[in-house]
Amino acid sequence: MAFIAPDNLPELLMRDISEKIIRNALKPGERILEAKIAEEMGVSRSPVREALRILEKNRLVELVPRKGARVTAITAQHIEWFYDIYEALYGLVARKAAEYADDDDLRQMAVALDRIEQAAEKGDVHEYYNGIFEFAGVGMRAARNPLLEQTLKELWPSNRRIQYASLQFRKDDLKQNVRFFQAMAKYAAEGNGPMAEKEIRKYAQNEKAFALRIANGKKMGKSD
Amino acid sequence: MAFIAPDNLPELLMRDISEKIIRNALKPGERILEAKIAEEMGVSRSPVREALRILEKNRLVELVPRKGARVTAITAQHIEWFYDIYEALYGLVARKAAEYADDDDLRQMAVALDRIEQAAEKGDVHEYYNGIFEFAGVGMRAARNPLLEQTLKELWPSNRRIQYASLQFRKDDLKQNVRFFQAMAKYAAEGNGPMAEKEIRKYAQNEKAFALRIANGKKMGKSD
DNA sequence: GAATTGCATATTGTCGACAATCGACAATCA
DNA sequence: TGATTGTCGATTGTCGACAATATGCAATTC
Structure with missing residues (x-):
């Protein structure tokens, strides 16, 4: 072979x-x-x-x-289900990360943020996604909850699948989304858990709405 | 064999x-x-x-x-990690269940609640646990989010493991916990999502504290 | 013609055998 | 002595073969 x-x-x-x-x-x-x-x-x-x-x-x-x-199937409903969980779990991540992040975490977060910003500037959607997963990874580690990390990582493939479907429609609003990550990094540095969580929840709802618009606009895969 | x-x-x-x-x-x-x-x-x-x-x-x-x-290991830290996730996800369950539960769900919830009450009355801890998992199962279904259901069910074994460890110390406060389930059933019937979520979060923190007391070897107030 | 039955084939489930790798301890060398 | 290497048994990884089950299709029945 x-x-x-x-x-x-x-x-x-x-x-x-x-x-x-x-x-x-x-x-x-x-x-x-x-x-x-x-x-x-x-x-x-x-x-x-x-x-x-x-x-x-x-x-x-x-x-x-x-x-x-x-x-597995992936419909508009699946997307809603996913983002509701996403919101709950990343909300927890945001709160804990703001509480526990040390200087090293913040530094790595800054690196990931930079990557996101540059990708958004260039309109490189793939690189942008890599950046946000890097950012998420850093945040998860900073939250100091390996069980949460594992649970979330098992959901990454679903996340990627949903994002992939909306890939070509994403270009326009990358720069707008960058502001979320900047805010997240800021709240983490300040140790402002409540605002970090609030920001994440807003972001999750935005992403959900975005993915749903795509899913409803064009039919995704079919079964049987 | x-x-x-x-x-x-x-x-x-x-x-x-x-x-x-x-x-x-x-x-x-x-x-x-x-x-x-x-x-x-x-x-x-x-x-x-x-x-x-x-x-x-x-x-x-x-x-x-x-x-x-x-x-897998199971330490005080693991218990904390677990209950933080528990709180976030069951919080979501509670909110959604209060929103979506229909008459059939409420009826099943009442059955499970009855089971919990009777077990608590008799001090039958095993039956009590069976009851609360039945209750949780009904709630999850009522929340209408199969992905959430799956995610939570994958955490059930961890939950059972933690509970098993505190089994013999549990007897005393069963009746006290019953009030929580009664409240949950009530909020579900009323469609009061926010209160249901709040109640769950409080419960999760209680359970966490209880399990941690056990794990740390302190026998909850009474010496022995 | 619709539903049912029975078969042939496709596909998954389980097995036992062998290969690859790991862990512990002994032998070797500086 | 202390570190490194070699060897052996224990254990996991992969394979090909066969058994059990499911699926699709044709024949049969009403």
């Missing part, structure tokens, strides 16, 4: 399939056949199965015993 | 191991050997591996590639 040293086969496979789902190359409701993936990647079904378990944890596929794996 | 038709082997194995971890028969940090479980249960390692993946999703074990599975 491949030439790369397969450091961790299931993880590798997972990432590959993950990317396909996020990019909508594998459509919602579509069935994923173990044997097919295994052959494509030149491995046996065992690591593919493990990859599917991970994807299930990340909510990109649904596993039904004896029926196999299907790409 | 057994005579039962193994409808879903990984699930069965998962439940068995799950219970052992929750009851502390498998201790935090303890290694779980695939071959050992497989032999004990009279199955091959394949279904055991899948069970371990599920347990990882439920945060009862940690899976490190090429090192195997270990029972």
Whole structure:
């Protein structure tokens, strides 16, 4: 099979399939056949199965015993569900991060913020997304709650999937969104938890509304 | 091995191991050997591996590639982390359930509440716990957010584990806690989201404090 | 013609075997 | 002595084969 040293086969496979789902190359409701993936990647079904378990944890596929794996649906409703949770959990992150962030955290936050600002300036949407995930990662670590971090990271793929769908519509308002991250960094530095949380909640609602406009404007994937 | 038709082997194995971890028969940090479980249960390692993946999703074990599975730690910090998330997510549940609950939901809630009240009356702690999980389940469904439901259910095993540890100290204050569930049912019926959320947050902080007292070895006021 | 049954095929579930890797301890060397 | 390397048993990773189950389609029945 491949030439790369397969450091961790299931993880590798997972990432590959993950990317396909996020990019909508594998459509919602579509069935994923173990044997097919295994052959494509030149491995046996065992690591593919493990990859599917991970994807299930990340909510990109649904596993039904004896029926196999299907790409999870993603509708306007899913987007609403997602952002309501997003708001609650990142609200907690914001509050705790403002409470616990040390100088090192703030420095990393500044780096991520810079990245976001520059990407927004250039209109580079991909880089912008990378930046906000970096920012989120720093914030999560600063919140000093690994369980929260894990829970949130399991939702990242869903987040990326939703964002990917609205990618081409995003360009216009990048600069506007940058202000949120600037505000977040500021509140973290000041240790102003309540305002940080409030700001996040507003942001989440904005993002939800944005994603919903897209989802309702153009039909996303279909099933069956 | 057994005579039962193994409808879903990984699930069965998962439940068995799950219970052992929750009851502390498998201790935090303890290694779980695939071959050992497989032999004990009279199955091959394949279904055991899948069970371990599920347990990882439920945060009862940690899976490190090429090192195997270990029972996750559970310390005072873990308890704090857990209840902070608990508060955020059940806060959302409470708010949404108060908004969306229909007559059927309220009826089921009343049934669960009754179960809780009777268990508290009898001092039956196990039944009390069953009751509150039933209550939580109804509330989650009433909140009309399957993603939230899934996320929360993946945290149930952690919840049970924490509660199990404080089992024998629980008896005294069951009746006091009952008032909380009565209040929740009331707010749900009234559609009073904000108060429901506020009540949940208070409850979560109480539970956190209680669990922490136990974890720190202090026997809640009364010496012993 | 619609629903039901029975089969052939496709797909998932489980197994046992072997390969790759890890951890601990012994042997070696500076 | 103390650090490094080598070796061996224990354990996880991957595989291919077979068993169990589901699915789609054609034949059958009413």
